[in-house]
Amino acid sequence: MSALIFSLFIFVLACFIGFELISKVPPTLHTPLMSGANAISGITIVGALIVAGHSGLDSQMSQIIGFVAIVFATINVVGGFMVTDRMLEMFKKKEDEK
């Protein structure tokens, strides 16, 4: 089995899991769930690390692109998880008040 086919299997199966994971979400959770999922898509930071971390000998250009990719992806990851937590924290306070 070629690497591509193997990766395609993983991709399709992960899509099925993603479809099944989301069920009856109450409307109040729509934004936090979107925000949390968005933070997970910041996983591309792992790719950015690999691109930026290669030796400078092969291409200076790719290192610079990788650096910008790390900055972008880190904004997504750090900001995404923190802001989701902030939303859900407020959520909890509201519940307590009731």
Place this chain on the structure above:
Amino acid sequence: PDTIQIIYLIATFFFIRGLKLLNSPATARKGNQFAAIGMFIGIAVTLFDQQIISFEWIIAGILIGGLIGAVLAKKVAMTAMPELVAVFNGFGGGASALVAWGEFSRLVDPTTMTPDSLVTTGLGIFIGALTFTGSFIAFGKLKGFISGNAITFPGLNVINIGSMIAVLVLIGFFTFDPTNQTIFWIILGLSLLIGITSVIPIGGADMPVVISLLNSYSGIAASMAGFVIGNNLLIIAGALVGAAGLILTQIMCKAMNRSLANVIFGAFGGDSGGG
């Protein structure tokens, strides 16, 4: 390398569990923390990857990005959450496009790349770039920089669909001749443009749905970047977000009694006054 893969599998567990817990109010916060742990594990173990030799850029990038992200997440008012998510999502999509581009430009001779990695490079740049500009247009609409009204003219939908087909055809050409710089730049430019022209005709009130859809795109873009660099964690986590985001988008449409196609092509709905 096998050890890294096993640890990636553990990170995957945290992502799946985290998304599941995010479905219910009682466990949502824990779910977000689970996902964050998964992300931390994924990042930490990647730093041990043998391909990574230089760390200056990495440390600088994480410090700068982390600072910007943290300040935005702490300072922005709670009422401005949807537009902040749009901004973060835009950066994520942009990062995926850059990863695909960076890997492509790292290889001095792109003709050594296999056709399938060239196709995923093209798709990663396409989806990532349109997520990038589209998210910032959505942000501008919610913030009021750009009119929240549907800005459209007859035939815009046709132009958008036509441009998307054109990009896909160009990705085909790119696969045959990756050394052609012109094709590469047209793919990138057109993709950035499509992000703008496909979000601008949608009314401000529909922006949360659009952001959710763009969130799904950024997942797919991350997955494509994963195909390019051959990284399973990117493929899986990206696909999870791509699929989960699509379902969430549908749920949000249903809550408004609209269909997704109606939101995207309807050019309907005026100013929301900021989500």
